Amino acid sequence: MECVMNSVISAVNPSFGSRVNPASLCEKNGLVHRASSSFSRQDTTFSCTKLPGSAKVLVPKLQDPEKGVRSIRKARRWTRASAAAALEYDVVIVGAGVVGTATAHHILTTTKLSVALIDAQVPCSGATGAGQGYIWMAHRKPGTAGWALAKHGKSLWETFAEELQASGESLQEALGLRHTGSLLVASTDDQARSLQSWIQVLSEAGIPSTYWTPVEVANMEPALASGCVTGAAYFHEDFQIDAALTMNTLLKKVREYAAGGRYKELFNTPVQQLIRSSAEGRIVGVEIPAGKVFSRNAVVIASGAWTMTLMNTVSAQWGIPLVPPVKPRKGHLLVIEGPHNIPLKSGIMEVDYLANYHSPGSQERPAAKPAEESGVSVSMTATLDPSGNLLLGSSREFAGFNVDVENEVIERIVERAALFLPGVRSMKGKVRTGLRPYSSDGRPLVGPVEDVPGLILATGHEGSGLCLALATAELVTNMIQEFENPVEFSPFLPRGRLVGALA
Template identity: 40%
Template structure:
């Protein structure tokens, strides 16, 4: 990655060197460096002098709302504001739409693994209703939801193979049926009649959810983005892609956040700034709020692999499938890892996309932002899937000819629910992240919730469980050793000019600082 090749700051950089740098380390601001000792890192002190030569190179624009992140959450928030108000919206991303977790997912809108009474239940139900309403609205306009969104009402099967798992399934069927969802328990024989290629043994069974659906992430994001662009001619929508956020611009008079600076632009916002950058939100906040006492949001990247088998006719699926162990697999807690061994888990999921390709998953592991395909993980996914579909055993030797691998980073939160709402110290700054593997399914409900907050509308779903303030008081930042204060200052210094997506690698590789992780106190 390019950021890893950047030279580290030297102890005796001059003030003139920083000002004359063609890619300023700290936009807008001059820095005076004073070395406290010959062995330490430089001590940094901010001056309030503006660097006019730097700002002159940047484009300035004003918007009512700026959204950072062009995944399904960010695009949906922009869409909701454009449809429900007369506000202008700008969307910013370090890459292109769907380049994060959105583009790497399976796209299911399922209630099979959701739990009634949980903090996310109402949001999941509301969001599913909004997705169904969107599909129906397309039909009323004479459009095919399958072609536009990749929308398929396939139903889903939550599968168990042991007596213990069947007991769990029967209890879930009982609980979910009381909520009004259509769900039924299938014995091994009934399951086999629905999915002939599936092998679960005589003790196997499943919970069947006939109303569960799935969408194609790329088609859906493209549709939403195209709709957003219709407002550009009215001066209400703008996009800034391949333009990473660099710093938060605050008023010198009262310290209120008033703009976000990117590598090419300064985007002023009148009403709100929304961070919807998925797994990168925590890294982004640590960089932008480095001089405040704002508690960092403990969102971590949770790497996942999916296998896409193109033109594979060995298995014909009639529904979306997920093993019952996926529920525990989804909420497995974060573990500290070293550079040689990553904590990971694998459970079977299987779907067919809109093009008829078989999509197999899924894995979860905490390994920073390393996007390399890991062959042992891919092999584990295939082995696990082959336990349910013996036909897949023939694929181990020719996967390269038949398959493609998707890798993405789910935004993981330690308490298993997203963060949605304003930051108390910065009431115009909102967060919408931490959806883990449910970003697509919760996107429209999240967008509606954020828009209602910005527009001061009554909330249609209780937003208190997702509040930012006071949420993380029971989580503490731990480290495997001490980090020198001067070292931390230098880390903050590097954060200002590196690619924000590589900040975790910079900390680990450049400074050899202990891996930080969020963990409940004993």
């Protein structure tokens, strides 16, 4: 599971700005009000052998540029912006997950445009901070539009890493980058044979890979249970980055432009309304509690799983089809803190994960399982983060905006992981949950909305937000300037994919 769910956005109704579970909302006098309960994000330890009756959510920590690492709760105090009655920037970006923040970074570093970055919470408090950080090609299908975008996105991360290194920065500290490669493991003879065919397909597409027999797997990854793995495919050039460290680095870079007036961040700031010109129908800005933020060129909606909620309300108000086919897809991730006795060398994923990755209509993978009706799907993924913590995933389910930890899902993840890594049953760990922005056709939506000039969507990346972030940022920046793009982008355009307001 990658950094799999993009960051938070408020909806047009300010009640949505706090990411309240819809089940905790009630109708009163025709308006939506908060009920008393809302979810909190706190560290909770669990035992893989005895799970507690209730659990909370672990959130990665970001760094205050002056005072080091802080908790998300403390970060709220120093990231809350004091907006004037009206601000004006060339580009307003709604959503400060990795896609929105990367877009701000690309605009600021490659153009002379100014940027306001707005989020109802703070970076890494949503989807971006709840994943394993895979920058992988191993599970992608050559020849698709998604393949080209992912390959380009991976190349951009490599270039970004080279630039950081050339400037004297440590890649371990700046990105948590680890050249682990990726290992797809088979647990049946049929899966092993399919992996050999898959290696051939990816090798022809320029992705170096090697097939490992069970003996070779045991030699290379001795933590994997002998007798469980029937073969594996190792992809040499895949790597991992850490979401929290990467976001710290991106934010540090964009904040360099604040002193010159080209950058403004408005965190813990819910968007209450989109502002549209009555004369031209063009979007001209957004409303926030402290006033208005106007845009000269574009408003970019990079709000991940919350995009449909926002655009549904706007679509109803404006009477035009603006609702993208994006819905929240919940995931659980287990974090087993070191020290432990599972010294993985690779990022590992079982073959079954591929079938759960996309819907049947997706271009990315053939023979996928039905996603809408399949309930909770669980597949084993395992990797180590830069601190040596063991990250175990992953689950996928449609549960609305509920991010509560479900002990039954945790138990399933533990049992699945224990088939490959028996030692996890006796370990203690923590839980992250988040909402991936699932697109029903398997393609992200990146591009201008035809009926509203100046409005650009950048959402629906599902489990690939981190991998596709830099490529998406480049696409959006080029679209704003009307420049040519280095990859084919027409499959990602919102054209023909948006519908009217849903009941």
